[in-house]
Amino acid sequence: MWQLLLSTALVLTAFSGIQAGLQKAVVILDPEWVRVLEEDNVTLRCQGTFSPEDNSTKWFHNESLILHQDANYFIKSARVNNSGMYRCKTALSTLSDPVRLDVHIGWLLLQTTNWWFQEGDPIRLRCHSWKNKAVNKVTYLQNGKGKKYFHKNSEFCIPKATHNDSGSYFCRGLIGQKNKSSASFYISIGDPTSPLSSFPPWHQITFCLLIGLLFAIDTMLYFSVQRGLQSSVADYEEPKFHWSKEPQDK
Known part of the structure; x- marks a missing residue:
């Protein structure tokens, strides 16, 4: 078993060395909104x-x-089933980190360029309408309170995010004569000094899975050694001694 583990470790080490020499591919959204x-x-x-x-x-x-081999993947007239994680790779690039795209149904949608933010990051919000219909008297709200008002639709930008910018956001406005509101979207502002804040959520998940895998391997090795010891004890037999009588005992 130890030989198998050693061989596996050598293969993984060699594979990691090859992978380390390659650049990781990157997926970029155009336009850059993660919600459409x-x-x-x-x-x-x-x-x-x-x-x-x-x-x-x-x-x-x-x-x-996906049966598509061009460097640009175009989604025309997106549908809800186009939501999900997208990754890509090329001949001389390793698999990219996943990029999440969400497709929603509605008249208005609060759009943002990222799923998480840290203190000091700029935040761009956009009150986007279905088929880009004209929207007037747009209000951006945070935790139910008005944050910014535009007579004509415009992006709302926060130059440097702080913890006070965390909260539930949505926008509302007039499309024609109808007052429409978007669904709420929660924005959380992380601390850049936190060891885990610099990692996207999937890296944290990967880290937890790796710890779990190492624990499982350690547990398997422990029980394997225990079974080996028990087997050794079971196979051990007490030596049999044959006592002979001394002449005086005959």
Whole structure:
């Protein structure tokens, strides 16, 4: 068993060495909003290194391979089932980190460029309407209180986020004569000095899974050693002694 574990470790080490020499691909949204409405158009761009022999790109949606090999993946008239995690890789680039895209149904949607923010980060919010219909008298609200008002629709920008900017946000405005509101979206501001704050959520999940895997391997080794010891004890037999009588005992 130890030989198997050693072989596995050597293979993983060699594979890690090869992977370490490659650049990680990056998925970029265009436009950069991570939340869109149905019938919006979205382009996902894969930035990576290509080889002269292979300029194709592999795309994955929720870990399933997409039959599309161009560096740009265009989603025309998005639907809810286009929501999910997108990743890509090229011949000379390793698999990218996942980028999450959510597609919603409604008249208004509060859009943002990221799923998490740290103190000091800029935050861009946009009150987006279905099919880009004109929206007037737009109000951005935080925790139910008015935060910013625009007579004509405009983005709301927070230059440097603080913990006071955390909360539930939504927007409302007039589309024609109808007063419409978006669904709420919670924005959490993390502390950049926290060891885990610099990691996206999927890295934290990966870290936890790795710890769990190491614990499982350690547990397996422990019980394997225990079984080996018990087997050794079971196979051990007390030596049998044959006592002979002394002459005087005969």
